[in-house]
Amino acid sequence: MANDLVTRRSSEAVDVSNEAAQQYVTVFVANQMFGFPVLDVHDVLGPQRITRIPLSPPEVAGSLNLRGRIVTAVDMRRRLSLPPAEEGTGKGMSVVVECQGELYSLMVDQVGEVLNLSHEAFEHNPSTLDPMWREVSSGIYRLDKQLLVLIDVDRLLDFSRSQAA
C-alpha cells in the first residue's frame, strides 16, 4: 500500500507546480471525507498489530512498530468525537503523519484516492461547524458530491487543546 502511494506521488509530481492546485490524501471516517496534504503523509498502512497503552488519553489507540520506529496510533473517531466503528466495517487503515519529529498513525476507516484540488473549491470553516472540528480543520473543499474537511495535522495532534476543550 505504501508503494502504491509513492508511485502515485511521483507520477503526479508535475501537478504540484500548479499553484492553484494542491494534492490531498483523502480518508474516510464515519463516512465523512477528510483530507491531508499529501506531503504530510509518510505512509499508508493496512491493519496493524497495536500495543494498547494503559492510562493513555482515550484518543490514543496504542503504539506500533513501523520499520523499527515506534509510532503512536491515534483513533480518529475518538479524536473527532465520532461514535466507534461498528464491528466489521472499514478495513482499519491508517495514514502515518509526522508532527514535531514524532510519527503518528491516524486510524481511519478507509483511505481513498489522492486528489488534486484547486483553490477555487476552498472555503473557510463555516461558523456553525462543531468547535472541536473547527479546531482541527483548516478549511473545507467543495467536491462534486461531498465535502472534504481539510485536517491541520499539528492542531489535530495537539492534545492539550482537546483536553482543554
Place this chain on the structure above:
Amino acid sequence: MDDLLSEFLTETVENLGTLDVEIVRLEQNPNDPSLLGNIFRLVHTIKGTCGFLGLPRLEAVAHASENVLGRFRDGELEVTPQAVTLILASLDRIKMIVSVLEQTEAEPEGQDGDLIAALDAMAAGETTATIATTAAPEPEPALEAAEAADAGMDDSISSEIGTRPGEVSLDELEAIFQSTPGPEDAPAAPVPAATPAPAPVAKPAGNDLVAKNGGGMTSAETADSAVANQNIRVSVELLENLMTMVSELVLTRNQLLQIMRRYKDSEFTVPLQRLSQVTSELQDGVMKTRMQPIGNAWAKLPRIVRDLAHELGKKIDLKMLGADTELDRQVLELIKDPLTHMVRNSADHGIEGIADRLAAGKTDTGTITLNAYHEGGHIIIEISDDGRGLNIEKIKQKVVQNGLASEAELEGMPLQQIQQYIFKAGFSTAAQVTSVSGRGVGMDVVRTNIEKIGGTIELNSREGKGSSFTIKIPLTLAIVSALVVACRGERFAIPQISVVELVRASNNSEHQIEKLNNVPVLRLRDRLLPLVSLAKMLNLDDQPAEAGSDSFIVVTQVGTYTFGIIVDKVFDTEEIVVKPVAPILRSISLFSGNTILGDGSVIMILDPNGIAAATGEIGVAQDENRADAIATEIMASRTRTSLLIFRAGDENPKAVPLALVARLEEIDCNKMEWSDGRPVVQYRGRLMPLVPIVPGYEVKRSGHQPVLVFADQDRSMGLMVDEIVDIVEDRIEINMKTERPGLMGSAIIGGKATEVVDAGYYLQQAFADWFDAESQQEVTANQIGKRVLLVDDSPFFRNLLTPLLTVAGYDVTTADNASTALAYCEEGRDFDVIVSDIEMPGMNGFDFARAVRGGRWQEVPMVALSSHTSAKDLDRGRDAGFNDYVAKDDRDALLQTLSQSISVA
C-alpha cells in the same frame, strides 16, 4: 585558544541561549519554582566558572544577577517585568563580554558599576538578611584537564593522576604539572593573560605554575601534532547517532533471529549467524567508544580542592582510587557535576580548618577519598572525608526553621533519617553565603541528577569523624536488561535492575496473597510485603484474569522501599533499547519509555519509581521520610506472627501461633470416646488425644467440640477450646510472665490482653503422658541425652523449641544471643549440635557460625534456623560454616536434621 577558556565559552554561550528562553518563560510564569531554580543554577554556573578562570568583570555581573535571582527563588522578590528587563540587560552585558572574550581572549575594558548597582538595589529592594539561608550548586570550574578527544598529553596527565592510587598529594601534583611538557602548559598560560585584574579568588599557585612553565609552548606543539596523527576528534553527536543506529541494528537482528527459529535448515541460517556475530561485535565496539574512564570526570577535582584549600586556609589531601574505571560517556557527563559538587562540599564544609583539626586530635591534613569500582553491572562511587561530619543539631534547627518537621517529630527520628534532610531543596547548613557555596541548590540537585539516570545515593555521616556518600549508577543507559511480564494479555517490561526476585503465588503453594482490608500483601520469609496489582494500577481490571489463579509477584526495590507487583505471567528477560515515549504519553508516570521486542511488537517499559509513587508511596524520590517510615514498618513486621485467637476455659482471649496449628476441627461429641478418664477421638485412622486447656476443663457432652489440632510427625493432638475467635497478625511481646503451666505469658494482641499459650507444653503433656513408651521407641537411640545449644534471640522460639527438643530426647541449653553462646564455649561447655537463628541483634547467625568455626567448637555440627530458605541463603549459610539450614516453622525438618547432623558427626 586556551582549552579551558574555549570550553568555558562554549558552555557559557550554550547556557546564555538557554537563559534567554528561560527568563522570558519566567516572565510569563513568575511562580514556577523549577524554572526559577533552573535559571538560578545556570547563572550560578557561569559565575562559579568565571571565578576560577579569573574573569572578574564577568563574575561581578553574574554575581549581582545571581543575588537578584536568589531573591526571586526564595519568593522574597516579585518577578516584575522591570526585574526581568534588568536581568536580561545583565545577560546582554555578559554576552557582550563573552563575545569580546571569544575574539581577544581578554575581558574588554569598561565598567559595570551602573548595572551592578541597579541589580544590587533590586536585590536589596526588601530585606537583606535572608540571603544567608541559601547555598550553592556546582560552579563549573572548567578546569577540564583531560578532554578525552583531545587525548594525548592531557590523557597522560589525567591517567598519571589516576593511576597513583591514593597518593596524589598537592606537592606531587605540582611536580607532575611542572615536569610534564604538554598542551597543559599552553592552556595555563593565557589565563592570567586574560585577567587584567586578578579576581579576589586569584590563585597564586596557578600563577606559579605558569611562571615555571613559561617556555613550554614549542615542545607542546610538536607533541601535539604527533599525537594528532593517532587520534581524531569525533563529535559526541556522531557517536550518539552511531549508538542509536547500532541499537536499532541489534533490535532488527533479534527480530531476524526470532523469525529464523521457526525455519530450520534455511539457507539464511549461516549468513544470519555471521550477521548476528558482527552485530554483537559492532555493538561492543560502539559501546567502547562511549566508555570513558571516570578519571575524566575527576580530572579537574585536584585543582578545585587545591584552590579551595588555599582559599580557606586548610590542608586537604585528595585521594582518587579506581580512576580508570570505565563508564558510559552519557552517564559520566551526568554525574560530573554532582561529583564535583560533593567534593567541593567535603572540602568546604566537611574538612575542618587546621586549628580545628588539631584541636579535635586529628592530623592537620584532611583527606577526601574518591573511590570508584564496578559491582555487578553498576558502578559504585564513594566520596568520603575525615572531616567534621554532618552537624545533626544544625540540621535539626534548619529542618524546624524550614517547617519540614516539628521538633517533636525530629526527636523520634533515627539519626540516619535526619541526615537525609540535606537532600532537600534549599537546605544548606553553611552559615553564610560565600562566592562558592551556601546557596542551597546543592544536594537536592545532586540527588535529582543521580536519580534521573537510575542511580541511588546513600549517606553515612558520623559527627566528628567525617561523612561518606555512596553513589550507585548503571553502567550504561542505552541498552538495559528487562524482565518481560504480562498482565491481562498485555506485555510490559520491567528494568531488571530494580527487580529483586520473583515469587509465584497461588492458593496451594507456600506463598499466597492475603488481603488486609482489601489491600493485598504477601508474607515473604519474615516480612510482610506490600503488593500492588499491575492490572488495577493500569486500569486493566475490567478484563478477566487469565484462567488459573496463579499469579506472579515481581519483588521490586526502589531506594529503600521494597514492594511486590502482581502480574499474571512472567516471560523471559530481554536486552532492550529504551526509547522515549511519544510526548502525549509523557505525563503517564508509570512508564519510563517503550521499546521494540525481538518479535517486532512494541512494549511499554514500566517505571518502578513511578509505580512506587503511584502506590501512595508518594515521591519515593522526593520524600525519604515516608520511605523510611515504610522501611521501619517493614522491619517491625519482621517480628510479626499470625496468631490464632480463641477462648477456652475462661473469658480471656488466648493466642497460639497459627503456624503451629495443623488444622481446626469440630469434633462431634457423640464420636468422642473416653479412655482412662480422658477424651480421645478416632481421627484419620488413629486415636487422637484431646487435651483440656486447664485441668478440670469441662468437656462438652453434646454438640460439637472445637479443637485445635497440633500435628507432630504422624501423631496428632487436639486442644479443646470453647470458641475460635479470630486470626490476627501481630507481634508477640510477652509483657507479663506467668507461672501457670501451659501459658507463656500475656501479651497485647489486637489491642487486648491475651494469654499466649505454650503449645509445647500441651504437646509434651500429650506425648509424655500418653505416648511415652511409643515415643521412646521412635526416638532413635543416638539422640537421647545429646546436648543441643539453641541460640535464638526470640523468647518465643526458645520457649517453643525447648520443650519440643526436650520431648524428642535432647538435653537443651538456650542462649539468647551469639555472645552468650560463645561465652559457653569459653567456659568449656560442650554440645553435640548447635542450632542457631540467623537474624539476631548484635552478632548475626552467619558471623556466629564463623566465630564458632574459628574456635574450639569447629567440629560441632551447626544447624541454621531461619525463615529465609532460598538457595542463596543456603549457600551463604554453608559458606559461613553451617552444616544445614532449616525453616523456622518446620519442626519436623528440624528434628530430622538434628538427628542426621548428630549421626554424621
